[in-house]
Amino acid sequence: TLIPFLKENGYPFKDKWYRFLFTELVNTPLAGGEAPQPPKGGSPNDTPPQPPAPKGGNEPQKKKPNPKQGGTLNHPLGGGGGCCGHEHPHTATLSFDLSSLFEKAIRLVFTKKIKAGDIDAKLWKATATELVKGVTEGFGTEYKDDTDKDLSDQLKYNVSVFAAFKNHAQNLEMVEALTDTNGLLKSYELFKADAMKILTTYNDNWLKAEYDTAVSSAQMAVQWNDFQRDKTDFPNLMYVTAGDERVRKAHAALDGVTLPMDDPFWKMWFPPNGWRCRCDVQQVGANAKLKEAKSLPDEKETPLSFRNNAGITGEVFTAEHPYISGLTEEQRQNVQTTVDKLLKKDKL
Secondary structure, eight states: OHHHHHHHTTOOOOSSOOOOOOOSOOOOOOGGGOOOOOOOSSOTTOOOOOOOOOSSSSOOOEEOOOOOOOOOOOOTTTOOOOSOOSOOTTOOOOOSOHHHHHHHHHHHHHTTSSOTTOOOHHHHHHHHHHHHHHHHHHHOSOOSSHHHHHHHHHHHHHHHHHHHHHHHHHHHHHHHTTBOTTSOBOOHHHHHHHHHHHHHIIIIIHHHHHHHHHHHHHHHHHHHHHHHHTTTTOOEEEEEOOOSTTSOHHHHTTTTOEEETTSTHHHHSSSOOSTTOOOEEEEEOTTSOOBOOSOOOOTTTSOGGGOOOHHHHOOSSOTTSHHHHTSOHHHHHHHHHHHHHHHHHSOO
């Protein structure tokens, strides 16, 4: 019963035996007892934004873009207002028991088994698993060629490493929360209350935003690969916003920008360009009228961490992200070494 159901919903099972193991990362039941449904490409009500016809000349031949589901939530670390106000179908429903993991994480820090600079392996794995799931949701599991497979693997590795830097950042905050303003050690109950706020912020509020970024970045990365395949017939790209009142002014200024695929513009301004960005890119023919950007977003409007093309770099989260950018080279190397060891021991 289970295998046919999974195959029906896109899981790549072949005709051979499989076994299923229970882990502590169990699915949390939905309200009302409903079983969660695997994503199948978004809600049927989702309509990809339609680009305006280029001004000043005949409408160029267009290649229909891949539908892209939304972007991400507002993220306190990233800045920038939300582009939209509706629910996104791929927003994460966390597939692990937060309360159990939080309790263990808090006790490890309080007993100093986890110190500043350390990684909590179990909480890292839970976070990394969610973000890898986001990449899979955005990229899909069927690859047109090895280029797709390699890019998908790069994105999954990137979010796994990012999860370690995220864990490193939250552990630093938790260690700081061990003492009060006078430098005295807090009671366990007082520390637990403060630590729970930190863990909830990192692993519920912000993780959902990061999950959505993983989905939208993976969607755009596979779209970039598709663009490359059709580059001969459709050598230009056109930036497209959702075209409504929710679009940020900085993104609206990029609407309609049409440039060759090899133009440096696309290395920095290929969506998503902010938390919950709904912008898209459409591939157009050689007869499209080129249009450069009159102005580009500043760092407040589009943080440096979003000036990235995941299809080129293989990164969802760059070294400009606040979890990483403020660290010393030694700290970065320590985290990198730790996560590489974890991935060898426990492949996601």
